[in-house]
Amino acid sequence: MAKLNVGFIGCGGIAQAHMTALSQIASAQMVGFCDIDLEKAQTYAEQYGGRAFQVPGDMLEALKLHAVWICLPPFAHGVAEMTCIEAGVPFMVEKPINRTAQQARRIADAIEQKGLMTAAAYMNRYRKGVNRAKALFEEDPPVLTLGGWISGTPQPDPSRPISVWWVQKEKSGGQFVEQVTHTVDLVRYLCGEAMQVSAFSATGFNTNIPGYNIEDAVGVSIKLANGGVALLYSCCASNAAGGISLNVYAHDHAALFSGWGHDVTISTTGRKKHEEIPSEPNIFEIEDQAFLRAVEKQNPSLIKSDYADAFKTLQLTLAADRALSTARIVKLGM
Numbered sequence: 001m002a003k004l005n006v007g008f009i010g011c012g013g014i015a016q017a018h019m020t021a022l023s024q025i026a027s028a029q030m031v032g033f034c035d036i037d038l039e040k041a042q043t044y045a046e047q048y049g050g051r052a053f054q055v056p057g058d059m060l061e062a063l064k065l066h067a068v069w070i071c072l073p074p075f076a077h078g079v080a081e082m083t084c085i086e087a088g089v090p091f092m093v094e095k096p097i098n099r100t101a102q103q104a105r106r107i108a109d110a111i112e113q114k115g116l117m118t119a120a121a122y123m124n125r126y127r128k129g130v131n132r133a134k135a136l137f138e139e140d141p142p143v144l145t146l147g148g149w150i151s152g153t154p155q156p157d158p159s160r161p162i163s164v165w166w167v168q169k170e171k172s173g174g175q176f177v178e179q180v181t182h183t184v185d186l187v188r189y190l191c192g193e194a195m196q197v198s199a200f201s202a203t204g205f206n207t208n209i210p211g212y213n214i215e216d217a218v219g220v221s222i223k224l225a226n227g228g229v230a231l232l233y234s235c236c237a238s239n240a241a242g243g244i245s246l247n248v249y250a251h252d253h254a255a256l257f258s259g260w261g262h263d264v265t266i267s268t269t270g271r272k273k274h275e276e277i278p279s280e281p282n283i284f285e286i287e288d289q290a291f292l293r294a295v296e297k298q299n300p301s302l303i304k305s306d307y308a309d310a311f312k313t314l315q316l317t318l319a320a321d322r323a324l325s326t327a328r329i330v331k332l333g334m
């Protein structure tokens, strides 16, 4: 079988996770590495055998790529996507897909016009436990959903770029937009679309952190189109305990997800035995394989989150942000 030529735009932390995953997939050949920090691109070009670039347009002109992985921080999107769209090269983009809805909308429109295949890296949608719960909740709609991410006080360290841009609201959007986007996306996947959002924040608990201007905690309440409610949260000021959780309660089923891997315990009314579904250790490989297969077979139905869908998740997190800044309930046009 002919190999698919893969390129990277952004060669930081998450790109490394995808490179490791793709190195396990026989049909993938990593041939292009692009980063504004050329040295980083060169490191991976040497490791995996390929060419290094500093500008996305140069990479797409020089190489015949079948797919590109865009692994950029929220504030750095735009040129990468537009270059791939113009060249007609399918891409997988990391979450959150952008810092602003305006730019994401322009990209989504251009993708639609071109009819380009895309994927967004909401890898939890590929988990067995998530899809088992989804099947149950399609018959028994969730009434109450609780979830979010709780972590300790961030410590920016110039040797880890993410730790520096992450604490800056204008660059990351804050923890709810940047990180809890995974939970928000799962709420959309399992419970359906949102209609209204309100939010409160906590600030002033984390102090003396260089560049820090994000919220210490955010609490968001969401009215869902199915009639249920979701209460979601972020906190990056809890140093004694924390974690990632998502608990979904329907009339006769409950799914309690825990940890980054979203191990799940599913309970059913009247059944003593719970269903336990552990997480997949190689979730990036599963997600990347699905996208490559979709590209190879020209079959977008293999992709569980595309750009247009991920744009809805971005819109919901940004609606929560608007609810915060205006202290009003924000209605979503869905």
Ligand SMILES: NC(=O)c1ccc[n+]([C@@H]2O[C@H](COP(=O)([O-])OP(=O)(O)OC[C@H]3O[C@@H](n4cnc5c(N)ncnc54)[C@H](O)[C@@H]3O)[C@@H](O)[C@H]2O)c1
Binding pocket: 009, 010, 011, 012, 013, 014, 015, 034, 035, 036, 037, 040, 054, 071, 072, 073, 074, 076, 094, 095, 096, 121, 123, 160, 161, 162, 178
């Ligand atoms: N799916 C997940 O579980 C997961 C996990 C971690 C990070 N992420 C997401 O991945 C994205 C990137 O995170 P990261 O940890 O890799 O960040 P990072 O800061 O480690 O890496 C980003 C890389 O992009 C490069 N870059 C910045 N602007 C660029 C540009 N215009 N052109 C080319 N390269 C550019 C930087 O030099 C850096 O090497 C974030 O949105 C983050 O939320 C997702």
